[in-house]
Amino acid sequence: MEPPAAKRSRGCPAGDEPGTGARRSRPEPLLDLSAKRVAESWAFEQVEERFSRVPEPVQKRIVFWSFPRSEREICMYSSLGYQPPEGEQDTRVPFTRGLHLLQSGAVDRVLQVGFHLSGNIREVGGPGEPEHLYHVSISFDRCKITSVSCGCDNRDLFYCAHVVALSLYRIRHARQVELRLPISETLSQMNRDQLQKFVQYLISAHHTEVLPTAQRLADEILLLGSEINLVHGAPDPTAGAGTEDANCWHLDEEQIQEQVKQLLSNGGHYGASQQLRSMFSKVREMLRARDSNGARMLILMTEQFLQDPRLALWRQQGAGMTDKCRQLWDELGALWVCVILSPHCKPDERSGWLQLLGTWDKLDVCPLEEGNYSLDIPSLQPALTSRTGSEDEEEVTAASPRRTVFSRALQAGELHWNDSHLQRILASDSCGPTLTGSMGSDKPTFDPQGHPIWLGEPFPTACARVDTLRAHGYPHKALRLACAIINTLRLQRRHQLESYKQQKKELLQKGATGVTSTEGWVGHPLDPIGCLCRALLEACRLEEEPHSLFPDSAPEKRKLAYQHVLVPGSPGESYLALALEVALLGLGQQRALPEGLYAQDKVVRNEEQLLALLEEVELDERLVQVLRKQAGLLLEGGPFSGFGEVIFRESVPMHTCARYLFTALLPHDPDLAFRLALRAMRLPVLETTFPAGESHPNPLDSIMSNRFPRWFILGHLETRQCELASTMLTAAKGDTKWLHAVLGSVQQNIHSPALLFKLAQDACKTATPASAPPDTVLLGIALELGLQVMRMTLNTMTWRRREMVRWLVSCATEIGPPALMSIMKNWYSLFTPVEAVTIVAVTGTTHATLLRLQLDTAGREELWACARTLALQCAMKDPQNCALPALTLCEKNHAAFEAAYQIVLDAAAGGLGHAHLFTVARYMEHRGLPLRAYKLATLALAQLSIAFNQDSHPAVNDVLWACSLSHSLGRHELSAIVPLIIRSIHCAPMLSDILRRWTLSAPGLGPLGARRATKPLGTDRAPLCQLLDAAVAAYITTSHSRLTHISPRHYGDFIEFLGKARETFLLAPDGHLQFAQFLENLKQTYKGKKKLMLLVRERFG
Secondary structure, three states: OOOOOOOOOOOOOOOOOOOOOHHHOOOHHHHHHHHHHHHOOOOOHHHHHHOOOOOOHHHHHHHHHHHOOOHHHHHHOOOOOOOOOOOHHHOOOOHHHHHHHHOOOOOEEEEEOOOEEEEEEEEEEOOOOOOOEEEEEEEEEEEEEEEEEOOOOOOOOOHHHHHHHHHHHHHHHHHHHHEEEHHHHHHOOOOHHHHHHHHHHHHHHHHHHHHHHHHHHHHHHOOOOHHHOOOOOOOOOOOOOOOOOOOOOOOOHHHHHHHHHHHHOOOOOOHHHHHHHHHHHHHHHHHHHOHHHHHHHHHHHOOOOOOOHHHHHHHHHEEOOOOHHHHHHHHHHHHHHHHHOOOOHHHHHHHHHHHHHHHHHOOOOEEEEOOOOOOOOOOOOOEEOOOOOOOOOOOOOOOOOOOOHHHHHHHHHHOOOOOOHHHHHHHHHOOOOOOOOOOOOOOEEEEEOOEEEEOOOHHHHHHHHHHHHHHHHHHHHHHHHHHHHHHHHHHHHHHHHHHHHHHHHHHHOOOOOOOHHHOOOOOOOHHHHHHHHHHHHHHHHHHOOOOOHHHHOOOOOOOOOOOOOOOOOOOEEEHHHHHHHHHHHHHHHHEEOOOOOHHHHHHHHHHHHHHHHHHHHOOOHEEEEEEOHHHHHHHOHHEOOOOOOOOOOOOOHHHHHHHHHHHHHHOOOHHHHHHHHHHOOOOHHHOOOOOOOHHHHHHHHHHOOOOOOOOOOOOHHHHHHHHHHHHHHHHOOOHHHHHHHHHHHHHHHHHHHHHHHHHHHHHHHHOOOOOOOHHHHHHHHHHHHHHHHHHHHHHOOOOHHHHHHHHHHHHHHOHHHHHHHHHOOOOHHHHOHHHHEEEEEEEEOHHHHHHHHHHHHHHHHHHHHHHHHHHHHHHHOOOOHHHHHHHHOOOOOOHHHHHHHHHHHHHHHHOOHHHHHHHHHHHHHHHHHHHHHHHHHHHHHHHHEEEEOOOOOOOOHHHHHHHHHHHHOOOOOOOOOOHHHHHHEOOOOHHHHHHHHHHHHHOOOOOOOOOOOOOEEEEOOOOOOOOEEEEEHHHHHHHHHHHOOOHHHHHHHHHHHHHHHHHHHHOOOOHHEEEEEEHHHHHHHHHOOOHHHHHHHHHHH
16 A cells, blocks of 8 residues: 655644745755654654764754654644534633634743653633743644643543644644753763752752652662663653554543443433444544544543443343434444454454454343344344346345444455455546456456456455545545446346346246345445445545534534545446435335334435435436436346336335435426336335235244234335325326326325325325315315225224314315315224214315305205205114204205104114114204104103112113103103103112102193193002002112112111101002001011111101
8 A cells, every 4th residue: 555645734844934935935955855754753762772873953853853844743633622612612622722822822931851742831821810820831742732731621522722722833834843852962062060950950940849759769879789770871751653553543541432332321412422423433534634543532432331331231231222313323343343354453453452352242231233132032024145147245134143333344454455356446436357358367357348257255344445445545545346236236236237137027027026135235334335426436526625623413403515526437426326326226216114113214314324425416418328228227127126017025215215206307307207207106015915826925934924024114115105206296296197197006006094194194285275276186086095095094093183174174165066075975994983973074065165166056955965965864773862963964965854853763763772762852852843852752761770879870861851842741641651660660769759740730831831730740540559559669679679778877868768758658649548558568578677667756756
């Protein structure tokens, strides 16, 4: 791999001051050129060992150039300490604060002694606070800051604003900084007296801090055999690093661990997840700069992730972790793949990382790739192998080994970059076939057009290489490999289409296919399609805006702009077109939906992410041509395409992708857009039929065919299906052909009544805009969908049925009287009798509806006749619930009303309950039909039976009303109802109450009475004498019944009961004697109940 590219400083060139343009035009001295290279690559100790004497001017230039020269690294190490609140991003980022301190002149007394830089930073305090003075020290070596120290005691991940200010001062104003050689060089030039004076002055200036240390060192030096005298020389903190010392930027490991631990403990908060993602982005930024701290930081983060106490809890419960945490683990695993696949790391580094990963992989708490902790449940996914004959798929077996989030990274450890063909691809844009053509391998290395292809490994692994090259700062190599992979996909697609053409007739007859892709590319742990798309789109991005330190926290993201960048060696092709092509290729791949909630959710999320990338691209004529071509290939792709004519039953639906394609193609090729979207409307997992010609499946197949409840995202997929249908209906407005085609597809493929109803509502709303006449065809489709919903839910009632029925009537009203009368005439297949008579008929004949329909007199009468016919039919089908509404609807038509009344009478003979009969009877009385009310009341009484102890029966009020009605009609009606009362009612208090009511006034004197009697009826003559005898007999029977099991606590109630009985007995001419005889009988029969009988004697004698 090529060495890292030189980075340009964001400030002035190192060593120059602002405004020194004349100095830039002169060639740089050879001394500075050589000193720069030495300062970058050699430790100063190595320089001293190589040369016996290094001249002082040379030492100074090496020391001068050893400080970092680019502000980019300073920014990288000072732009992620916390997530600032919205509106305070710029002011609270350490790099921005440090830049402000520098520009405000806060940096003072800067001194560089060898490889050590120090200075003071004066920072203005808050209101009422004094100015703060901070002393900053920085050690550096080979253009990297190796340690920092600041008086602010900053406790954060990266450098504080004061370290930033001092560093930027040194980069921008290098020649204003006082420069001295390492202190050991200065001391070597002193004689004994000067050294003694130097030491004494130093101790005097800092005696409170260094005096104990100075005395201890003096004692050890004076001791001849001490350890300090056995070591040659003495340490010098300003002399730079040693030959064996690691050369890397300063990274506070303790703070990284502490912050990750804290953020994980707050894992439920959105800000914590954002912070951790920002830290992952920082790792990628370091990898891109080829900074070894990227891997160091990732190791520290991984260790803290594995120490998360929630992992053990989730494993113990056998539950899946939260989505936010799961996504963080996915990103962690993907980063490790990039680190392990690094094209420039040393073998011992990779071995160390693999050893760590192997240790972590064996931990019980290590999360699994599929998202949940395994409970050793056997997979129902069958063992499937690729039928394409290509080598871009990895075999998946039913009994797959335990795969953790680190499994992919461990597999990446077996890969290398020394394949000769791979090196040729990466090395040049003009890689072409040699005379041998295959580079000595059995695998082809170029397509028929002479473009390089890469068949060396599975497609996701090859894409991981692309992501790794991008992550490590090799964008051009990443593009070359991405193009080779796309060439490979194109070649394989051609082979697949040829294979399908040979098998097309057989597959179409069979009507089903197996899975041709055992591992889907969308939702794959390595995100292969996303890796390719991002690499290609990055090459086409227009001039970026100034660097944002927190790109994810901006309230609104501006839409990115892309331009066509031609692919070298491929005339007419651009990276932007390739990005669109590969995205559609991946999204349109036919693949089985994976098992597990998280894996399925990841498929959906990854699909939405890819489509979001595509929606950022503004389509021009060239891209539209790509869309057309790819859409055609998807339709012709057979079992290899999710849009093919035949698909696997459990393949991932194409609804979301089809919606994007439909919207994009509609302005340019409506016919293709509709054909593609209609093909994508399928959701075969919900179909219960088996392909024609196949016998009944075996038990395993039966399990598989009923597996759709394990489609955890089925509801989401059905919603997306509905959204696609709604988009098509809206677009097809005004086009009868496509509207009916969409309707047929909807009726065939959408199986959710709730979604069908929503679709019908959307269609109705689209068809009836406020400022334009309605679209009658679309309205008819909305009505048809509503009718289908009614049929589907007729026998499985839902809580939304009433809303659906009301909407359907409203929609039919919008269409016109024929539609409204049609649903009334066919109500039995759409509504329950109650819905039809109480909602459809009533709503369809309201005053507001009649005004909306603008009917003439004949039209209104026709609609009313239809409603009355519906009401009568409902009353016959369900008289118990529909008789009264039917009578109400038929009031204004004598013949219909009589028919409804007759239905009630017939139903009474057929078992219509007394409660409903009493309700209709009261209605009749309210309508001024007392004789019909009396007739229905007698029918109700004939069905009623009230026992002796049911004095609180729910029908008591109805019985009293019926008695009052018969009394008001006259003596004849009263005489007729008395036998019914005697036969139906055995409750003594109730019979006596009726008797007293009838004796208060003469019959026929009520408000509805037509005759007048001279005086009230007596109880000694018929018909009341019969009622009196029944009441007396009921009291006698009830008394004996109560006394059979009476307890002393009920004696008082029984005495009160006898008091009421005496009042009824006394209504008879010889009632006194009858009551006395009744009491005597009680005393003789129940003489054993002495206390009770004593109470009876005390009360009644």
